[in-house]
Amino acid sequence: MTAAVTDRIRSLSPRVEGWRESASGTARMAQLVVSRVARIASTVSPLGRTVVAIGILAWVGGWRLGWNELMVLAGACLLLLIFAGLFVVGRSSVSIDVRLEPPRVVAGDSSAGQVTVRNSTGRRSLPCQVELPVGRATALFDVVTLGPGEETEELFIVPTERRGVIPVGPATSLRGDPLGLYHRKAASSPPTELIVHPRTIALSPFGSGLLRDLEGRTTADISPSDLAFHALREYSPGDDRRHVHWRSSARVGRLLVRQFLDTRRSTLCAVVDCRPTAYGDDAEFELALEVAGSIALRACRDGLSSVVAAGEQAAVGVLPHTLLDALSRASLNRRAADLPTVVGRATAQGADISYALLVSGSASTDPELQRAAARFPIDVRVIAIRVQPGQRAGIVGRGRAAVLHLGDLTDLPPLLRMEMPV
Numbered sequence: 001m002t003a004a005v006t007d008r009i010r011s012l013s014p015r016v017e018g019w020r021e022s023a024s025g026t027a028r029m030a031q032l033v034v035s036r037v038a039r040i041a042s043t044v045s046p047l048g049r050t051v052v053a054i055g056i057l058a059w060v061g062g063w064r065l066g067w068n069e070l071m072v073l074a075g076a077c078l079l080l081l082i083f084a085g086l087f088v089v090g091r092s093s094v095s096i097d098v099r100l101e102p103p104r105v106v107a108g109d110s111s112a113g114q115v116t117v118r119n120s121t122g123r124r125s126l127p128c129q130v131e132l133p134v135g136r137a138t139a140l141f142d143v144v145t146l147g148p149g150e151e152t153e154e155l156f157i158v159p160t161e162r163r164g165v166i167p168v169g170p171a172t173s174l175r176g177d178p179l180g181l182y183h184r185k186a187a188s189s190p191p192t193e194l195i196v197h198p199r200t201i202a203l204s205p206f207g208s209g210l211l212r213d214l215e216g217r218t219t220a221d222i223s224p225s226d227l228a229f230h231a232l233r234e235y236s237p238g239d240d241r242r243h244v245h246w247r248s249s250a251r252v253g254r255l256l257v258r259q260f261l262d263t264r265r266s267t268l269c270a271v272v273d274c275r276p277t278a279y280g281d282d283a284e285f286e287l288a289l290e291v292a293g294s295i296a297l298r299a300c301r302d303g304l305s306s307v308v309a310a311g312e313q314a315a316v317g318v319l320p321h322t323l324l325d326a327l328s329r330a331s332l333n334r335r336a337a338d339l340p341t342v343v344g345r346a347t348a349q350g351a352d353i354s355y356a357l358l359v360s361g362s363a364s365t366d367p368e369l370q371r372a373a374a375r376f377p378i379d380v381r382v383i384a385i386r387v388q389p390g391q392r393a394g395i396v397g398r399g400r401a402a403v404l405h406l407g408d409l410t411d412l413p414p415l416l417r418m419e420m421p422v
Contacts, residue, residue: 048181051077084177088184093125096171096189104195111158117143118151129174135166166194197324198289201409203298232256266354268299274311274336279361287387288359289327296323309346311336339372355381362388373401
């Protein structure tokens with residue numbers, strides 16, 4: 001008996017597996033149909049939904065009541081939907097490109113943008129609209145019919161008021177019908193960003209006093225041109241002939257050139273507090289970023305490597321836009337780390353820091369600033385700047401770090417001239 005039951009179960013197993021596969025295939029097909037229907041439904045405009053509702057009600061009413069007039073109305077609605085749908089069927093025949101010039105501006109300046117729409121097919125395109133999100137706003141451009149390979153350009157201006165990052169795009173082409181029953185988004189362009197740097201003020205050159213020594217610190221890296229002589233090697237095509245050591249070359253009978261050890265320039269570090277509890281309002285935070293940006297920009301112009309840290313944002317290098325981009329992306333965050341933690345991250349990224357500046361708001365305290373300053377190596381000169389719009393500028397305390405009060409960005413040059421070597 002048991003053997004017969006077992007054989008019966010085994011004979012049913014292939015059927016069960018077939019039923020499972022069939023059910024799984026049916027479920028996948030149902031999901032595909034639902035997704036397609038949802039996609040089609042998303043292209044129907046509010047006016048189109050109204051026509052659909054009128055058609056359904058007219059058909060139900062005509063079928064129930066036997067009124068031919070209502071059936072004719074239902075048929076007219078169906079024909080309208082079919083006719084209008086022909087305008088949005090098929091792939092898009094245009095490609096869209098969005099460019100910003102310049103892609104980086106200072107707060108208060110404007111950037112010019114260009115939308116280029118090109119017919120990339122071999123047939124004439126239908127008229128369409130291009131929708132371009134710019135920040136929280138949306139711009140619409142009407143595009144006329146284009147012949148094969150033709151293109152049209154639309155210009156726009158992006159004004160800026162505050163520091164930050166403004167998302168631009170993706171630009172999408174909107175295909176529709178003359179009756180406005182369908183509204184379909186087709187081709188799109190990659191999204192881009194307009195980076196708005198904080199305002200800065202011109203500072204006097206920091207000078208060589210900012211460096212630990214005139215030559216910098218030597219490393220183990222070999223360089224073809226520097227100050228720390230290492231050895232002689234044979235001349236290779238492309239070597240600078242100014243580095244040929246003629247006496248040694250004459251002695252051995254072949255050209256020898258000098259080889260040097262690469263030297264390291266000292267680094268300036270600027271750390272901005274991004275905790276909301278450190279500032280009285282957003283204006284203080286913006287002023288703090290403007291102070292850090294001015295200092296980083298001056299260091300770049302002096303050829304110094306810089307480290308900028310503002311909360312989760314950090315950048316290292318000698319290129320101004322790299323450092324200012326990090327400040328543009330910075331924001332107040334309740335989960336932001338405290339100043340000592342951010343200082344620890346900054347010192348790990350930048351070696352040979354000579355000078356450090358801590359920038360915080362009016363709600364920060366001297367003990368907090370001094371604890372953060374203590375995280376730097378003992379031979380690093382540290383200045384702490386507490387910003388508060390409207391307050392009187394001056395030096396209010398000394399310790400591990402000199403604490404400066406700053407009420408306006410114009411107060412920064414004279415304060416730094418008093419504290420920083422030249």
